[in-house]
Amino acid sequence: MAALTGRALIAARCAKFFKNGDFVNLGIGVPLMCVNYLPEGVDLWLEAEIGTVGSGASPKWEDADVDCIDAGGQPATVIKGGSVYDHETSFAFIRGGHINATVLGTLQVDQEGNIANWTIPGKLVTGMGGAMDLCAGVKKIVVATDHCEKSGQSKILKKCTLPLTGAKCVTDIVTERCYFEVTPEGLVLRELAPGYTVEDIKACTEADFTVPEHVGVME
Amino acid sequence: MLSKVVTKEEALAKIHDGQTIMFGDWHGELAADEIIGGMIEKGVKDITAIAVSGGMPDQGVGRLIVEKRVNKLLTTHIGLNPVARDQMFAGDLEVEFIPQGTFAERIRCGGAGLGGCLTPTGVGTDIEKGKQKLTINGKEYLLELPLHADVALLKATKADTAGNLYFRMNSRATNSTMAYAADVVIVEVEELVEVGELGPEEIDIPAPIVDMVYVKTGEKRAFCPMWKRAMAKAAAKAKAKAEGGKK
Numbered sequence: 001m002a003a004l005t006g007r008a009l010i011a012a013r014c015a016k017f018f019k020n021g022d023f024v025n026l027g028i029g030v031p032l033m034c035v036n037y038l039p040e041g042v043d044l045w046l047e048a049e050i051g052t053v054g055s056g057a058s059p060k061w062e063d064a065d066v067d068c069i070d071a072g073g074q075p076a077t078v079i080k081g082g083s084v085y086d087h088e089t090s091f092a093f094i095r096g097g098h099i100n101a102t103v104l105g106t107l108q109v110d111q112e113g114n115i116a117n118w119t120i121p122g123k124l125v126t127g128m129g130g131a132m133d134l135c136a137g138v139k140k141i142v143v144a145t146d147h148c149e150k151s152g153q154s155k156i157l158k159k160c161t162l163p164l165t166g167a168k169c170v171t172d173i174v175t176e177r178c179y180f181e182v183t184p185e186g187l188v189l190r191e192l193a194p195g196y197t198v199e200d201i202k203a204c205t206e207a208d209f210t211v212p213e214h215v216g217v218m219e
Numbered sequence: 220m221l222s223k224v225v226t227k228e229e230a231l232a233k234i235h236d237g238q239t240i241m242f243g244d245w246h247g248e249l250a251a252d253e254i255i256g257g258m259i260e261k262g263v264k265d266i267t268a269i270a271v272s273g274g275m276p277d278q279g280v281g282r283l284i285v286e287k288r289v290n291k292l293l294t295t296h297i298g299l300n301p302v303a304r305d306q307m308f309a310g311d312l313e314v315e316f317i318p319q320g321t322f323a324e325r326i327r328c329g330g331a332g333l334g335g336c337l338t339p340t341g342v343g344t345d346i347e348k349g350k351q352k353l354t355i356n357g358k359e360y361l362l363e364l365p366l367h368a369d370v371a372l373l374k375a376t377k378a379d380t381a382g383n384l385y386f387r388m389n390s391r392a393t394n395s396t397m398a399y400a401a402d403v404v405i406v407e408v409e410e411l412v413e414v415g416e417l418g419p420e421e422i423d424i425p426a427p428i429v430d431m432v433y434v435k436t437g438e439k440r441a442f443c444p445m446w447k448r449a450m451a452k453a454a455a456k457a458k459a460k461a462e463g464g465k466k
Contacts, residue, residue: 049319050245050389061450066248066440067376067388073246073299073445076389084388086395087271088327091320095340114343125307126298127272133320136340167343 003194004219006176010144012037013174013191013218014103017142018044022100023053023093025134028072030144031103045082047099049130051090054082071130094130095137102134103142108160111207113170113182115143116162128165135166147175147204154206156180156187177201179218180209191218220414223382225431231257233403233431238369241326241401242270243394246299247278248443251374251407253435255282264288269368271322271393273297273304273314277444284312293366295319299445318346321363323396328365330399335364371401375424378408379415382429383422391423398424405431409439 004012011033018024018038023045026032038044046055049071056077059065064075078084085093093099106117115135118128135141145155156173173180178201179191187209189201198211231254234240244250259282268289273296274281281300283289291313297303306312317325318340328336337353337360340346351362373394376387384406386395398404411434442450 050392052389061453064442064446064450065388066442066446067390069245069248069389073248073443074449075446078388084391086391087323087393088396091323095320095338125304127294127296127316128318129272129296129298130319132318132344132346133340136338136342137320164344 005193007033007146008037009193009218010174010176013179014142014144015039015042017101017140017172018042019100021045023047023098025049025094025099025102025130025138027102027104027131029105031105034103034144047090047093048076049090049094051085051087052076052078052082053085053093054079056082091130091133094133097137097139099134099138101140101142102138103144104131104134106143106145106155106165108155108157108162109143109145109170109173110157110160111182111187111209112159113168114160114164115141115166115170116160116164118165119163121163131165135169140172141166141170142172142174143170144174147177152204154204156205156207158207174218177204186210188212189215191216193218220381222380223378223426223429223432224380224411225433227253227257227433230254230405230431230433231261233405234258234261234263234370234372236263237265239267239269239367241366241368241371241397242268242274242280243371243373243392243397244270244274244279245389245392246272246445247274247281248445249374249390249392249394250274250279251372251405251433252279253437254372254405254407254433255279258283259286259288265290267291267293269293269326269366269397271295271319273300275299275445276302287311291315293317293322295322321346322366323393325363325366326393326396326400328363329367330396333365335362337361338363366400368397368401369403371397371404373398373404373406375406375408377410377412377417378406378429378432378434379412379417379426380432381414382406382426382432383414383417384408384424384429385417385421386423395423398428403431404429405433407433407435409435
């Protein structure tokens with residue numbers, strides 16, 4: 001199999017954070033791609049904000065059920081053993097510390113673990129949906145993001161400039177170029193994607209980070 | 220037993236200009252479509268709407284937003300309704316964004332007789348502004364106040380004539396939370412059954428909570444407009460691919 005790159009590499013790396021039986025919430029886009037790269041023997045309970053525990057694969061249109069939908073209103077399925085709840089119970093799972101991990105996309109993330117992904121005032125105003133509750137209630141918060149904007153500007157900053165979704169909550173940052181762990185002392189470069197050097201990451205990252213003696217290969 | 224079954228006109232007689240109305244749908248899916256249509260025809264306006272999202276331009280509360288019947292929207296997300304966004308930027312629609320778990324819990328408080336809840340959600344963000352912050356056992360929480368409405372406009376899979384409700388799969392959406400948080404609870408249902416047909420364990424919302432049951436007359440369990448569009452697009456793509464393959 002050819003080595004993974006780009007967003008597929010991000011999803012595959014994030015998938016390695018999960019243990020068999022974990023209860024997780026995955027955002028739309030790259031985070032949800034994680035389910036395609038789960039290590040052998042790892043099955044998850046996927047939570048959806050509408051109140052599903054055990055979301056399954058998207059159905060074919062001929063199998064779509066108008067009463068079975070995902071957080072975005074698209075046709076969904078529930079796996080064997082899965083179940084459905086009301087809205088406040090769904091968020092009791094999230095805020096109550098019952099979800100083991102979440103993977104979120106972002107606009108900005110910083111070296112203190114702050115995340116800003118819900119608005120660009122005056123430009124992008126969609127609303128925060130359930131993201132702030134995930135930031136408040138989930139212990140392992142993995143940010144899966146392109147390392148830079150299309151303009152080349154780093155998305156990993158010293159300090160977020162956009163309104164925050166969550167304060168000091170991010171535990172891990174995975175990009176197509178590297179994986180940082182967020183520690184109380186700041187970012188630590190844990191792994192480099194194939195083809196990238198520490199100098200490459202320094203050149204494209206605004207945030208400060210430390211480089212331990214051993215830096216692994218991201219895969 | 221007292222029957223809660225009403226006509227659309229009887230339901231609409233409870234819905235007036237200027238009311239605060241909760242909509243129990245999910246992005247306009249699983250919505251009380253026929254009563255919302257009736258509100259548009261009747262000309263109901265100046266609504267304060269409480270809904271998990273702004274729906275879509277042709278779905279749920281989104282239809283009322285497009286018709287400029289909504290002055291204020293309390294919601295968690297409007298990303299699927301560009302008309303709501305445009306009205307907000309133009310100053311025609313006031314939008315209060317609420318984190319989704321806080322949204323659910325404020326409504327629960329409104330229906331459960333609670334004066335509010337303490338949540339960690341939003342601590343350290345702009346959501347804090349204007350709210351009391353309390354420290355409990357060393358952790359910071361925001362005091363979030365209850366939400367209550369004049370009318371809750373809900374959709375259920377089944378009701379019996381007494382007003383007991385059953386929601387299939389995800390169709391409870393935000394409906395079941397909102398059922399407790401309004402003065403008048405109006406429910407549009409796919410199917411009406413006799414009292415006794417829904418067993419005690421099948422009843423999600425009990426009859427005393429519900430004021431009116433309206434049985435929809437149009438197509439049952441219809442795909443929402445978004446699904447119809449997406450399905451047509453997928454079919455067109457498959458057709459183009461098949462034709463391309465023949466060349």
